[in-house]
Structures are given as structure tokens and as C-alpha cells.
Amino acid sequence: MTPRRTSLILHQYDFSNFAEKARLMMGFKGLAWRAVEIPPIAPKPKLTPLTGGYRRTPVLQDGADVWCDTKLIARELERRVPQPTFYPPSTSGMADAIAWWAEQQFMRPTALYVSGINADHMPEGLHADRAKLHGLPMPSIEAVRKAAFRNLQLVRPQVKWIADMLSDGRPYLLGDAPCIADFATYHVVWFFRGRHIDCREVLAPYPRLLAWRERMAAIGHGNRIDIDADVALAEARAATPASPRPSEPQEGDPLPRQRARVRASDNARDWIEGEVHFIDADEIALLHENDEVGQVAVHFPRLGYDWRSMS
Numbered sequence: 341m342t343p344r345r346t347s348l349i350l351h352q353y354d355f356s357n358f359a360e361k362a363r364l365m366m367g368f369k370g371l372a373w374r375a376v377e378i379p380p381i382a383p384k385p386k387l388t389p390l391t392g393g394y395r396r397t398p399v400l401q402d403g404a405d406v407w408c409d410t411k412l413i414a415r416e417l418e419r420r421v422p423q424p425t426f427y428p429p430s431t432s433g434m435a436d437a438i439a440w441w442a443e444q445q446f447m448r449p450t451a452l453y454v455s456g457i458n459a460d461h462m463p464e465g466l467h468a469d470r471a472k473l474h475g476l477p478m479p480s481i482e483a484v485r486k487a488a489f490r491n492l493q494l495v496r497p498q499v500k501w502i503a504d505m506l507s508d509g510r511p512y513l514l515g516d517a518p519c520i521a522d523f524a525t526y527h528v529v530w531f532f533r534g535r536h537i538d539c540r541e542v543l544a545p546y547p548r549l550l551a552w553r554e555r556m557a558a559i560g561h562g563n564r565i566d567i568d569a570d571v572a573l574a575e576a577r578a579a580t581p582a583s584p585r586p587s588e589p590q591e592g593d594p595l596p597r598q599r600a601r602v603r604a605s606d607n608a609r610d611w612i613e614g615e616v617h618f619i620d621a622d623e624i625a626l627l628h629e630n631d632e633v634g635q636v637a638v639h640f641p642r643l644g645y646d647w648r649s650m651s
């Protein structure tokens with residue numbers, strides 16, 4: 341199949357597992373897309389003008405619209421290219437619950453395990469940056485190493501849950517086709533391949549899990565072209581945010597055109613401020629303005645984020 345050409349740009353770095361989820365989602369939808377390499381640690385001077393200060397990885401851009409968080413990136417890709425779907429009706433509810441577990445509960449001990457095993461081989465400044473991101477003091481290398489073994493005890497039973505889901509021989513977690521649960525779980529499992537020291541022996545007792553991982557990897561990344569960050573900034577500057585769908589504010593929500601602020605509720609908890617551009621039960625988008633890109637619409641999911649009205 342010839343990849344479908346798009347104007348999408350993914351701001352990412354190669355060893356980011358959440359970026360791997362996004363890359364694979366692009367591949368699943370058969371897309372041609374562009375990648376901007378962003379730094380793995382703050383500051384990110386060519387990203388944050390586009391996001392109003394959101395610094396996590398990855399971020400999806402189309403002109404002057406920017407989607408933060410892979411949960412929302414999945415929804416946006418699905419809206420643009422409905423088939424093949426991330427959300428087969430037979431998996432609804434269960435798939436989102438598994439995805440939430442994988443990213444909220446399974447991810448953090450896995451990150452602490454893999455980073456702890458690789459404590460001496462991480463890019464400079466990474467341990468300090470990640471501690472700050474989580475509001476923790478800078479750990480000693482010894483503490484990072486020790487955390488690996490504590491977290492391994494949290495990782496092992498959760499790896500077994502994945503193996504158990506696949507134990508009847510089904511090809512994907514919830515049946516015959518991959519769904520959002522597979523993408524959200526796969527990128528955590530992908531992380532075990534580690535950086536310098538491979539951590540995949542944790543997966544070795546489970547051949548069906550390994551076969552599932554191969555099937556997911558085979559989806560590929562579509563067609564990726566690397567571009568310079570300045571190209572992405574120039575595209576944002578030249579564009580204006582797309583007209584939003586009609587908003588459907590929920591009880592107590594800030595209304596379109598009111599000022600509001602949004603931040604992640606788990607880590608990287610810096611507020612992003614702007615005027616409400618769009619709001620419904622699943623998404624809030626703020627209009628943010630600065631000299632580098634002019635006006636951009638920054639889209640966030642509701643789940644996993646806090647918001648406050650400012651007027």
C-alpha cells in the first residue's frame with residue numbers, strides 16, 4: 341500500500357517509548373509523515389513555542405494545531421483515517437481500561453527498572469531531569485540502581501498479566517486485530533529492549549508475548565521523513581488554527597473564549613494558559629500566542645489532565 345501523504349509532523353526522539361507508540365500508530369494508519377527530533381530533556385526551545393509550555397514527548401502538529409499526549413493523538417488520527425480502526429466496537433471499554441493500566445501503572449515501574457539497570461549509560465542530565473519532572477529530589481546513581489530491583493518486583497507480575505491475556509493463542513490482546521490496548525501496552529514492552537543493557541530477559545518465559553511483540557513491531561512506522569525544527573515552526577507561523585468542531589462544555593467547564601489553564605496531572609505539571617478554543621467531554625484546546633509562531637491551538641485530552649478557569 342502506498343503511504344497516504346499528510347502534512348503531519350511528529351515532534352519526538354527515537355528512544356521515547358510514547359513516541360514509539362505514535363510512530364506505530366502512524367504506520368497502522370498507513371501514513372507518510374515528518375519527524376522533528378526534539379531533545380529528551382528540558383529546555384526544548386523549538387517545541388515549547390508550539391505547545392505553550394507542554395514539554396512531554398511526543399507532540400503532533402498540523403500547521404497551527406498541536407495535539408499533546410498519545411491518547412489524543414490516537415483519537416485525532418482515527419478521526420482523519422477511520423480504517424483500520426484503533427477502536428473495534430468489540431473491544432470498547434476494555435481496550436481503554438487496559439491502555440490506562442499500561443500507561444499509568446505498568447509504565448512507571450518499567451521505566452525505573454530499565455533506567456536503573458542502565459543507570460550508568462543514560463544521556464547526561466537525564467536522571468536529574470526526570471526526577472524534576474516527577475517533583476522528586478535528584479537521586480544518587482546508587483539510588484537509581486537500587487530502584488531497578490525494587491521495581492522489577494512490580495514489573496514481573498504485570499508482564500505475566502500480558503502473557504495471560506495472550507495465553508489462549510489470540511494474536512492480539514483483545515482478539516484478531518490490534519486495538520488501542522495493544523498500542524498502549526506494546527510501547528511499554530518495547531522499552532525493555534533497553535538502551536545499553538538489554539532488559540528483555542523479563543519477557544523470555546513467555547513465547548506468546550514475544551510473538552505478539554513481533555507482530556506489533558511488524559506494523560512499522562509508515563513513511564517517515566526527518567525535517568528540521570525550523571521548518572515545523574515556520575509552518576505553524578504561516579498557518580492559522582483550524583476551525584474547531586462545535587464545543588460541548590460539561591458542567592462547570594470553562595467556556596469557549598474564556599481564559600483557562602491546563603496541565604498534566606501525573607508529571608511535567610507546568611500550566612499551559614490560553615483562551616478556550618474547543619471543549620467537550622474528551623478534549624480541551626487552548627489558543628496560545630507568542631512571537632515565534634503567532635497563534636496556535638494546543639489540544640489536550642481531559643483524562644490525565646487538570647484544568648482551571650482563569651476568569
Ligand SMILES: N[C@@H](CCC(=O)N[C@@H](CS)C(=O)NCC(=O)O)C(=O)O
Nearest residue numbers: 356357358380395396397409410411
Ligand atoms: N501521557 C503522555 C505521556 C508522555 C510521556 O511521558 N513521554 C515521556 C517520553 S517517553 C516524556 O515526555 N518524557 C519527558 C520528555 O521527553 O521531556 C502521552 O501519552 O503522550
